[in-house]
Amino acid sequence: MQIDQIETFLDLLDTGSFNRTADRLNVTQSTISGRVKALEKALGERLFERSRSGTQPTTAALRFETHARVLRRAWADAQADVKPYGAAVMLRIGIQHDLLDNHAGDWLTALRSALPECGFYVDGDYSRQMCRDLEAGALDLGVVFTPRPSPDLYFESMGEIPYRMISTQAQTLAEVKATDYILPNYAPAFAQTHATLLPGLSEGTVSSGQAAAVRGLLIALQGTTYLPSEMAESLIADGTAHPVARAPTIAQPVFVAMHLRNRHRAGYRRMARVLQNRLTP
Structure with a gap:
């Protein structure tokens, strides 16, 4: 069992479409099918039924969902422990599309000043996808318009x-x-x-x-x-x-978002304060 199989399984539950999941994960549909088959073989159960109306999870898939989310969180925690926050870390920051043009440059300058030991990768996206990426550990911090209710995510108001x-x-x-x-x-x-x-x-x-x-x-x-x-x-x-x-x-309203496990970490607190202080009223 591999982590990309878990990611594919969870994304399929969300999209209900092999095509859409392939687009979102930037792989071919045959790759998605191969991952699902490998996961089904490892579990010994069929996970999805495909028909003209779409892709539907089986009872086994619904039972496995909770375990899959636990496995994904455990993998993200393991990655954080192996490469802890600190020198030479590239932090991924997601910013709501509408805020990129007028705020990204100013925010990135302030973040680099506050955390000179870190590198930053900044990308624009929508709230829903950024929340998914934060849950999966693919994003370190997000600036979102719409908080997504989740036991794994933490949000703070930045202003309006x-x-x-x-x-x-x-x-x-x-x-x-x-x-x-x-x-x-x-x-x-x-x-x-x-x-x-x-x-x-x-x-x-x-x-x-x-x-x-x-x-x-x-x-x-x-x-x-x-x-x-x-x-x-x-x-x-x-x-x-x-x-x-x-x-x-x-x-x-604008919110800064992060994984719940990071809400008390010094570096993440510093990034949140920088963004909150730089949002123009």
């Missing part, structure tokens, strides 16, 4: 990111047309606040969950939308768009 409504057409909120509105869907909390404040604009024909994509749609299609304040101000400054009067600002 303001989003502003801007437009290439409407000058005031009353002038905004639903037909010209690009619906932003950055996170569940954002969507809920948006629906409460702007019920008439919460069903758009064009929508995206990534700020860079929303910005591109605004420029290409013309209309109205919400963007992170720094991105919005840049478009206002260069004359591409203008602020929409009387439109509410929507605040998106």
Whole structure:
């Protein structure tokens, strides 16, 4: 039994698709099938049933799930013990996509200053996947919009990111047309606040969950939308768009996330404080 078989098994439980798991793990579908067959042979039980409707776990798979998660955690702990936090460690930091452009450089500079003995690999991702990677030990720290309930994860508030409504057409909120509105869907909390404040604009024909994509749609299609304040101000400054009067600002909560076992470790506490102190109010 190998750790990649465990990772594949757990990912298949989540996706219910050999194709999607192959894409997410960056391997071929035949590799996924081979790992599952090897695991089934080691356990002596069939784990998945495949049909036109998808891939369904067997009773044996559901019983094995808890053990698989324990094995994955044990492997992550073993890796941490063999290569402990300290000199020559490359730390992997995940950052919510919308925060990369305006915050990654500043945050990385501060992290390197606080932890000069460490190297850093920074990547953009979505909250759901970062939480999975933190559970698996593939990520050391995450900056997320949406905490995922898990007994293995620990979250602390970093503050909030303001989003502003801007437009290439409407000058005031009353002038905004639903037909010209690009619906932003950055996170569940954002969507809920948006629906409460702007019920008439919460069903758009064009929508995206990534700020860079929303910005591109605004420029290409013309209309109205919400963007992170720094991105919005840049478009206002260069004359591409203008602020929409009387439109509410929507605040998106931001959290620093880590594995529960790391919450009291000095290095992780230092990284969390650095990120919390550098988030622009």
